[in-house]
Amino acid sequence: MKLEKSELILNPDGSIYHLNLLPEDIAETIITVGDPDRVSDVSQYFDHIELKKGKREFHAHTGTLNGKRLTVISTGIGTDNIDIVLNELDALASIDFDSREVKKNRIRFEIIRIGTSGALQPEIPIDSFVLSEYGIGFDGLLYFYESKSILHPKISGDLMSHLGWEDGPIRPYVVKYDQNLADKIGKNRIRLGATATNSGFYGPQGRRLRLNPKEGRFLSKLATFNFKNLRITNLEMETAGIYGLAQLLGHRAISFNCILANRATGEFSKNAHKAVDKLIRFTLEGIASS
Template sequence: MKFEKSELILNPDGSIYHLNLFPEDISDTIITVGDPNRVTDISKYFDHIELKKEKREFHTHTGTLNGKRLTVISTGIGTDNVDIVFNELDALANIDFTTLEIKKNRIRFEIVRVGTSGAIQPEIPLDSFLLSEYGVGFDGLLYFYKNRGIQNTEISDNLIQHLGWEDGPLKPYVFKYDQNLADKISQNRIRLGVTITNSGFYGPQGRQLRLEPKDSGFLSKLAAFSFRNLRITNLEMETSGIYGLAQLLGHRAISLNCILANRATGEFSKNPHLAMDKLIRFTLERLTSY
């Protein structure tokens, strides 16, 4: 299969279109963050930085820490950006830019999202770390790809019934984390959770400023959902897209969340930068210890 130039778009210098990267610019171990400024918050701990590139909201630093080569890249907010980043990262690894054909020997990434999130269960403390066991997509991205065979339809079907959305236009999709990578990273201090990925920060997450949400009881309904001892724990904006695309492309991915807000109690972290820095240092220590 040879890709048309309109499908695999390269810049004049031969780099991939949005990320502005070449295949040799990235490691097989990748940390993704939403905020471009957080790339520096992570790479400042590297022993050596070999590459810094940026284009639009996509900032990339590659370097080494304790002898391990790492890449950290910003996705920007939302699964629409995740769609760009994951497809282009995979293309860098698994498509020959000279022949425009898929390589025979595939590369599998280990990808760790490090991000912030808001809890919806009152017992989840501020500044704690949560590993998303499942990502539940309320954004629709994965319905543009053939994926039915690897979705967890039991959870999504029960959630749809719980919300009373059987005839509604929005059908959540559910993907699980990579167990192997989670076992390498996780520790007892990290709780597992079921993470909702929303298509926005305000109305889609039940927030009200001047616009009134369609369903004022949305958050309480999510918090009340239970299926086989699984409860929805937190809300953010990338995890389901990361999990779904990673599985479809054959990569390993997990999402680590720093809980900065608790929507059930109305609280917000008193020192969000410090809390996030602790998660960053934890992630780097775990990634370089195996």
């Protein structure tokens, strides 16, 4: 089926609309970061950088590390941006831009998120790392796709009951990481967790400045949820969307989170840049040795 110009939107140079990238610009191993400035924090460790491109909040560097070709790309904040990034990355690998048709042989990406997050459990130390075994989405993104086959409804159903949301307007979805990719990159020295993904930074994450969140006990309820010893460890804004779209599109994805805040204790990292840099080097070492 030929895709219409309104569906597959290309720039005058033939690049994909938002990311401003051509198919040959990207590697099969992709690191995602939220902050555009963090792209260079990652690529500084590459042995060679062959390409730098940027448009809006989407900046990408492609290069090599220990002979392995890598792309690092910024997504901006939130699963609305994840929807753009994951779909357009997949289009670069899966669609022939000349014929505007889906290819028979498609590339399967390995997608590794390097992000920051706030812990919900008091025993999780500041500046430590969490690998998200599950992503729990409160944003609704996956309900716009045929996604039933990849969801874990028993976990989400129990969570809704725990929150008292059986008749509420939000139904969280639950998706799992790619265990093979996690084993390949390395998870021996890192805490596994269940990461909640929400649609905002303030009210949706239980923060109060001048507006009071409607659900005043949201964080404490998340923190006390337990499904067969699975507890929600941290809260952020991208992981569940990445896991869901990656699985639906046939790619592998994992998400590493640097814990900069602990919402239970009120602490925040004294040197966030140093902590994130340690996670970057930890991730690159795992990729380079895989």
